[in-house]
Amino acid sequence: MGPQLPPGIRLDHGRSSSTTPNKKGRSLVATRPFPAGSHIATFSSPLLALPDGATMRTTCNYCLRVGASSSSATSSSSQQQQGQQGQQGQQAQQLKACTGCKAVVYCDATCQRAHWRGVHKAECAMFARVRKSVGKDWLPTPVRAVAQVMLRLRAGDKEVREAFESGSGLEGNVEAFRKEEEVWADFELQASAAVVYAGLLQGDEVLAKAREVLCKIQTNAFNRLDEDTGMAGIYLDAGLAMVNHSCVPNAFIGFDKRTAILRAERDIREGEEITISYIDNTLPRSARHEALRLYHFQCDCARCKNDLDCYEVCQESPALSLNSFSLQPNLGKLRNPPIDRSKVSKQQVEAIYKTWQSLPKPEGDDEKDHLKVGRARWELCKPLVEAGMWAVEPLPTTILNVALRWQTSYKMVVYALPLLCFLATECEPFKLVAPFMPWRIKGIMSIVKLLAVTGEFTASGSLATRCTHEGLVGTLALADQVSMCEALLRLAVHHGSTGASEDREVLQQARSMLDDVESLQGREKESTLLRAWAMDPEDPEASAFFEKEVLSPIRKLASLAPEILEAMLGNKSLTKK
Numbered sequence: 001m002g003p004q005l006p007p008g009i010r011l012d013h014g015r016s017s018s019t020t021p022n023k024k025g026r027s028l029v030a031t032r033p034f035p036a037g038s039h040i041a042t043f044s045s046p047l048l049a050l051p052d053g054a055t056m057r058t059t060c061n062y063c064l065r066v067g068a069s070s071s072s073a074t075s076s077s078s079q080q081q082q083g084q085q086g087q088q089g090q091q092a093q094q095l096k097a098c099t100g101c102k103a104v105v106y107c108d109a110t111c112q113r114a115h116w117r118g119v120h121k122a123e124c125a126m127f128a129r130v131r132k133s134v135g136k137d138w139l140p141t142p143v144r145a146v147a148q149v150m151l152r153l154r155a156g157d158k159e160v161r162e163a164f165e166s167g168s169g170l171e172g173n174v175e176a177f178r179k180e181e182e183v184w185a186d187f188e189l190q191a192s193a194a195v196v197y198a199g200l201l202q203g204d205e206v207l208a209k210a211r212e213v214l215c216k217i218q219t220n221a222f223n224r225l226d227e228d229t230g231m232a233g234i235y236l237d238a239g240l241a242m243v244n245h246s247c248v249p250n251a252f253i254g255f256d257k258r259t260a261i262l263r264a265e266r267d268i269r270e271g272e273e274i275t276i277s278y279i280d281n282t283l284p285r286s287a288r289h290e291a292l293r294l295y296h297f298q299c300d301c302a303r304c305k306n307d308l309d310c311y312e313v314c315q316e317s318p319a320l321s322l323n324s325f326s327l328q329p330n331l332g333k334l335r336n337p338p339i340d341r342s343k344v345s346k347q348q349v350e351a352i353y354k355t356w357q358s359l360p361k362p363e364g365d366d367e368k369d370h371l372k373v374g375r376a377r378w379e380l381c382k383p384l385v386e387a388g389m390w391a392v393e394p395l396p397t398t399i400l401n402v403a404l405r406w407q408t409s410y411k412m413v414v415y416a417l418p419l420l421c422f423l424a425t426e427c428e429p430f431k432l433v434a435p436f437m438p439w440r441i442k443g444i445m446s447i448v449k450l451l452a453v454t455g456e457f458t459a460s461g462s463l464a465t466r467c468t469h470e471g472l473v474g475t476l477a478l479a480d481q482v483s484m485c486e487a488l489l490r491l492a493v494h495h496g497s498t499g500a501s502e503d504r505e506v507l508q509q510a511r512s513m514l515d516d517v518e519s520l521q522g523r524e525k526e527s528t529l530l531r532a533w534a535m536d537p538e539d540p541e542a543s544a545f546f547e548k549e550v551l552s553p554i555r556k557l558a559s560l561a562p563e564i565l566e567a568m569l570g571n572k573s574l575t576k577k
């Protein structure tokens with residue numbers, strides 16, 4: 001017996017044979033072919049699904065929808081989260097606190113009842129205990145997760161018992177964790193806190209069980225990072241937990257509230273093992289291995305064995321040709337990127353990344369501090385710039401961090417646009433080859449939002465007073481920014497709906513923005529051509545229009561990014577060309 005699995009996948013028990021020892025354990029296997037981008041399976045009855053401690057008062061504790069905190073919740077972290085929601089333009093629904101513990105919040109009575117039946121009935125008294133002993137109304141996420149499991153085990157929950165059974169159920173790597181002294185000491189603290197707060201008797205056996213539960217959670221739970229809201233939390237489904245890791249995976253997971261969606265990153269054959277990446281697989285090899293230490297195995301994927309960088313992975317990727325309908329339709333460039341490897345060795349890239357990580361991070365909102373950090377990072381990345389290896393980390397993240405700051409800065413907002421166009425054309429397609437990857441769609445939507453802003457500046461005649469770069473002002477003045485937006489929205493809707501669940505907020509947003517743009521009077525000709533291009537990107541007239549009115553200005557804007565970055569971060573003056 002194993003966990004219940006949705007149709008389309010089966011569990012391989014991973015038994016070793018006399019010739020091939022199996023080090024990976026169990027795995028998930030496709031029972032039919034899945035085309036790139038398609039849905040493989042949906043998981044919506046997780047064993048654990050909880051928001052992280054800092055967002056317990058701003059996220060429904062059952063369905064994980066993000067809302068406004070309940071009236072009495074005013075912690076600084078919740079205010080910070082609300083600020084982030086505000087920036088993303090989301091309408092936060094008022095959440096209601098549980099009248100018993102007042103620590104957790106829900107959308108409505110339906111969510112509250114479902115959570116009460118599932119776990120909160122046992123958990124409610126725990127928060128009263130927490131408040132009484134430490135004066136807080138939240139717990140660190142792993143402690144709360146362990147406490148939930150321990151309480152459900154005590155209540156005789158069959159599903160939880162099967163998953164957390166010693167010697168079977170989920171993999172826990174307990175002995176491997178025990179050997180790591182510091183980690184183990186920390187686990188002991190967290191496990192005892194969970195036992196105390198859950199109000200369980202503290203015998204050795206109970207504490208040992210709580211430690212084992214924590215090991216299993218660490219090994220199998222996903223950091224549930226919601227693509228739309230950026231909110232984190234823990235998500236554990238016993239079936240999904242059977243998926244193994246690869247740094248060149250064929251699948252990825254997206255989260256939408258209480259649902260996890262497993263999707264194909266490239267075409268998957270019937271009988272092929274399904275793999276995802278547990279970590280950011282675009283990092284240099286030693287950084288990936290450091291991140292994988294938590295899982296206690298040596299990755300022997302092709303990326304690791306041959307130490308491939310993202311350009312090499314992209315060149316070989318079966319998803320590469322999907323970019324013919326994207327912002328980087330030049331497949332030749334994706335196959336033969338204009339980079340000079342002789343300028344920077346892989347060892348140098350490793351060293352750059354390590355130093356980059358050790359640089360002090362900006363604290364708070366001080367503009368000067370952010371600029372100082374941005375400059376130090378940019379300086380460190382210079383060998384990558386020289387080699388034209390813009391897609392190799394930590395360079396794209398350095399640029400993205402600057403773009404995100406500028407996006408919300410009154411003075412710098414116009415300059416963020418070339419940076420985002422550069423990321424979408426020169427970095428992301430090499431890093432995340434499939435154009436339907438959520439981060440690529442997010443990048444497109446960020447450009448649309450900035451074009452809406454710069455479009456207003458152009459219309460009101462205030463662009464030149466807000467931006468001193470003549471090349472940038474000139475490009476925007478000549479560009480048909482509405483057609484650019486429409487084409488980008490068509491790309492977002494097309495790739496966003498490839499196998500995605502229909503209620504994804506980004507997709508909804510793209511659709512409604514597209515409706516708005518299409519309803520504008522006087523641009524029927526442009527809309528007809530862009531609709532024709534979206535139906536058939538090879539259509540000669542429509543593709544010529546896309547090339548001239550959309551791609552060409554986006555490329556022009558992107559081409560200004562290196563110079564703007566060098567001027568702002570390299571402390572050079574910005575040439576007025």
Ligand SMILES: C[S@@+](CC[C@H](N)C(=O)[O-])C[C@H]1O[C@@H](n2cnc3c(N)ncnc32)[C@H](O)[C@@H]1O
Binds near residue numbers: 023298
């Ligand atoms: C989330 S579980 C995956 C399911 C697991 N194979 C099992 O049988 O329960 C994670 C654990 O699977 C194993 N694993 C995952 N990917 C692996 C890989 N590429 N190579 C070797 N072991 C792997 C490691 O033991 C890891 O800690």
